[in-house]
Amino acid sequence: MEKSLVRTVARILVFVGALNWGLVGLGMLMNTDLNVVSMTVGGIPFVSEIVYVLVGLSALYLAIPGKRK
Template sequence: MYKLNNIDKLSFVLVLIGALNWGLLGLLNFNLVNVIFGGIPFLARVIYILVGLSAVNIIVFIFRSKKD
């Protein structure tokens, strides 16, 4: 079994936050990231980038864990 490092744990949390945001957006047309960081568009963009990078990390994690 593969041991999770801190980057992997953070990636899982960020992807969950991104998935919840998409769910809220689809169901209620409510963008949680814009509500929290709406006054700072650059910060909201950074959050979106981090969620995307986290998804890539989880994909890599899946392939790493299959090798072990």
């Protein structure tokens, strides 16, 4: 895979993760569940965990400087 495609996918995952955590926090304030990841995957815990790991790895990829174009 080209690095530009990897970076684009990483940015999308981090953006989705940030929006999800913002909605989770807002949902807690409103005493409701606004976890978009859980809603999207139908509440299957294993799939949600995979998504969270991918979001975390994407954030690390974007945060750690390296030789990238």
